[in-house]
Amino acid sequence: MSDHLSKQFDLELENIRTRILQMGGLVERQVSSAIDAFSTGNLNAMQQVVDTDREVDSLEVAIDEDCTLLIARRQPTARDLRLVMAVSRIVTDLERIGDKAAKIARMSQKLYATERHHFPPLSDIRHCGQLAIKMLQGALDSLARMDIDTARQAIREDAAIDAGFNGVLRQLITYMMEDPRTIGESLDIIWIAKAIERVGDHASNIAENVVYVVSGVDIRHTDDGGEKSGPT
Numbered sequence: 001m002s003d004h005l006s007k008q009f010d011l012e013l014e015n016i017r018t019r020i021l022q023m024g025g026l027v028e029r030q031v032s033s034a035i036d037a038f039s040t041g042n043l044n045a046m047q048q049v050v051d052t053d054r055e056v057d058s059l060e061v062a063i064d065e066d067c068t069l070l071i072a073r074r075q076p077t078a079r080d081l082r083l084v085m086a087v088s089r090i091v092t093d094l095e096r097i098g099d100k101a102a103k104i105a106r107m108s109q110k111l112y113a114t115e116r117h118h119f120p121p122l123s124d125i126r127h128c129g130q131l132a133i134k135m136l137q138g139a140l141d142s143l144a145r146m147d148i149d150t151a152r153q154a155i156r157e158d159a160a161i162d163a164g165f166n167g168v169l170r171q172l173i174t175y176m177m178e179d180p181r182t183i184g185e186s187l188d189i190i191w192i193a194k195a196i197e198r199v200g201d202h203a204s205n206i207a208e209n210v211v212y213v214v215s216g217v218d219i220r221h222t223d224d225g226g227e228k229s230g231p232t
Contacts, residue, residue, distance in 0.1 A: 009076070009080070012066075012074070013070070013076075013080065013083065013084070015066075016063060016066050016070065016084075017083075019059070019062075019063055019066070020063055020087055020091055020094070020143070021140065021143065021144055023056065023059045023060075023063065023091065023094050024094055024143070024206075025140070026052070026055065026056060026059070026098075027056060027094045027097050027098045027101070027136075028133065028136055028140065030049055030052050030053070030056065030097075030101040030102075031097060031100070031101045031104075031132065031133055031136065031199055033045055033048065033049050033101075033105075034046070034101040034102070034104040034108070035125075035130075035133070037049065038104055038105075038107075038108040038111075038125070038129075038192060039126050041108075041112045043112060045105075046105040046108050046109050047105070047109070049102060049104070050102050050105050050106060052098070052101075052102075053098050053099065053101070053102040056094070056095055056098035057095060057098070059091075059095075060091050060092065060094070063087070063091045064088060064091060067084050067087055067088045067091075070084055079213065079216070082212060082213050082216065083213050086209040086212055086213045089205070089209050090143065090205075090206050090209050093202040093203075093205045093206050093209075096202050097136065097199050097202045097203070100196070100199050101199075103192075103195045104192050104196070107188050107189075107191055107192050107195075108192065110188060111185055111188050111189070114185075124164065124167060124168050124171060125168060125189065125192065125193055125196070128161060128164040128165060128168060128193060128196050128197070129196050131157065131160055131161045131200070132161055132196050132197075132199040132200045132203065134157065135154050135157045135161065135199075135203045135204070136199065136203040136206075138150055138151075138153060138154035138157065138203075138207070139151065139154045139203040139204070139206040139210070140206070142154060142206075142207055142210045143206060143209075143210050146210065146213065146214050147210070147214075148210070148211055148214050148215060150207075151207035151208070151210040151214075152207070152211065154203060154204065154206075154207040155204050155207045155208060158200045158201065158203070161196070161200035162200070164197075165193050165196070168189075168190075168193045169190060172186045172189060172190055172193075205220075
């Protein structure tokens with residue numbers, strides 16, 4: 001590849017990486033806004049999160065198209081090819097995180113639409129949400145700096161989110177048993193907690209892809225990466 005083509009290729013790669021980081025920032029704000037809106041009952045903020053999901057979807061399509069065209073035109077190899085492949089996977093995880101944020105917002109709209117609210121204490125949900133946001137920030141930071149240590153730290157944090165979700169689940173089951181009037185709201189809150197837990201899973205996927213780009217080692221479904229299961 002000539003110097004001119006090499007420089008052009010590098011510019012195209014950097015442009016894709018910049019756009020995916022911009023998408024990551026948007027998704028991070030979407031998750032944060034959804035959790036804040038759930039905690040405060042801010043209906044306008046909930047709707048803004050739902051509306052933002054269309055922008056996230058558009059970014060996914062556009063970045064995917066850029067990756068496809070880059071592979072077709074430049075035929076990258078080695079680390080460059082790993083980066084393009086990883087970006088394609090990361091953009092899918094970011095889109096799914098956006099979906100989870102929108103789901104949190106929609107479920108929150110449903111909860112606050114009722115005249116009477118029988119809500120259990122919400123502090124544990126908010127705590128799980130803050131853990132998920134911190135983990136997503138770490139994963140995106142590792143992507144921006146291509147830093148394996150930061151990526152591995154983000155992956156390790158997923159265990160705390162899983163433990164938090166299990167704690168919320170136990171709390172809500174107890175709450176429903178003590179007061180059957182809360183069953184409907186509690187089930188909706190369980191779906192919100194599950195969406196937060198899945199945000200952590202997708203953030204872990206992003207960090208695992210950073211490890212793959214930098215080291216060439218695929219740690220998915222290993223002790224390093226942590227095996228995840230369940231619906232996307």
